[in-house]
Structure formats: C-alpha cells, structure tokens
Amino acid sequence: MTNRWVGVTIDCVDVERVAGFWSALLDRPPGPARPGWIYLGHRDDPLPRLVFQPVRSPKHGKVRLHLDIAVDDIDQGIAQVITLGGSHTGERHDYDQGVVVVMADPEDHEFCLVQYY
Template identity: 35%
Template sequence: MAAVTPKELVMVLDCADREALADFWSQALGYRVTRTTPPYTALTDPEGRGPELLLQQVPEPKRGKNRMHLDLRVPAMEPALSRVVALGARVLRGPFDDAGCPTTVLADPEGNEFCLIVFESA
C-alpha cells in the first residue's frame, strides 16, 4: 500500500453535539466546515495540508480516556493555551516538560483529550 496523503486520512471524533464541536475545532485548528450530512460534520484544512476531521454525532456519552487524541504542535505555549481555553477547552494537566517538549493536556468542550506541544520545528 502506498503512503496515505492528508486528503486520504480522515480522523473521526464521536460527539454529542457536532455543531458545538465544529465551532470549537474549526477555530482551534484554523479549519472550515466543508459539509454537514447528519450525523456527520466535516472540517478541512483550507490549505489542504492537514487531514480531515469528521465529527460524528452519537447517542452514547464519552466514557473514560480517549484511546487516540490530537496533538497540536505550537511554536510557544502562550498564546496558544490562552486561545484554546478562551474557545472552551479546559486544562487537565500541565504545562509540564515531556521529554524536552513543553506539553499541556486539555479537553475540548465535550471532554475529548488533546495536547498542546511546543516543538522547535512548529
């Protein structure tokens, strides 16, 4: 199998309110809502570099820790941390040093975990 391109890779995030999460994640990622067909809302990178994020509305609530989460690489923890918190994220842990990379673990408005990570190449 050949390498997957960003257009072929789709990340799916289960949620209770896809419209509210579409607002949060589109602003957090700089993505735009490109299509909505219940129970799905698709968010895509306007520059076509990142994978699609598909929000899937499901009836069951989130339980426990995510088995997979998003890491957002940022050039500096601030102002990125303040920006996502202002959008509705909440800090779960950090900031702390993780193998030389400043990291903060957060949750989106529905409790899905994600990280902000400072990488020199970001």
C-alpha cells in the same frame, strides 16, 4: 495499492459545538459533509479531515487516541483553548525538546498542545 490517511473521526453529542471549537482552534473551515455530521477540510486536502460524528451518549473514560497540536507559545495556546470553550486538565510535561500540556475540548476529548524548543 496505495493507502493514505484521510481523516480522524470524533464522536460527539453536540456536533456543532465540538466542530466549532476545532474549526476555530485549527483555522479549518467546514467542508462538504453528510447531514448531521461536520467535516473540517476536504477529502483531497493535504491534511487529514476531522470528522465529527453525532452520537447519543457522552464520552466515558480516557480517550485512547488523541491529537497533538503544535503551538508557538504554550501559554497563549492554553488561553486560546479556554477562550474557545475547552479546558486545561492540569497535566504538563517539560522535556528538553519542549513542553506538552494536556487539554480537553468542550466534550472532554483530551488532546495535547506541544511547544517545541
């Protein structure tokens, strides 16, 4: 038996808006999906799909699982997220190996931009 990671599902009130943000940020077009849902990528892609699932209630509290997005330039990455409708939480961590900045998508799902040195 072979187990394989195939996706991450994100609950969101406005599926179109949140999926559009992530599609633009990661340059991943939507693939086949269930009605009302949006999938970025295909089941057989080398990268896991991002699945956007409609829910009625907004997020409450901190997300306990988040994505790390590698960028070549942290300042340009921050600017791109903000231009796409996301936000900067103000949290930044500088390490010998690089910098990590905590960002949020349009529905406040936290994620990290990471620039490795």
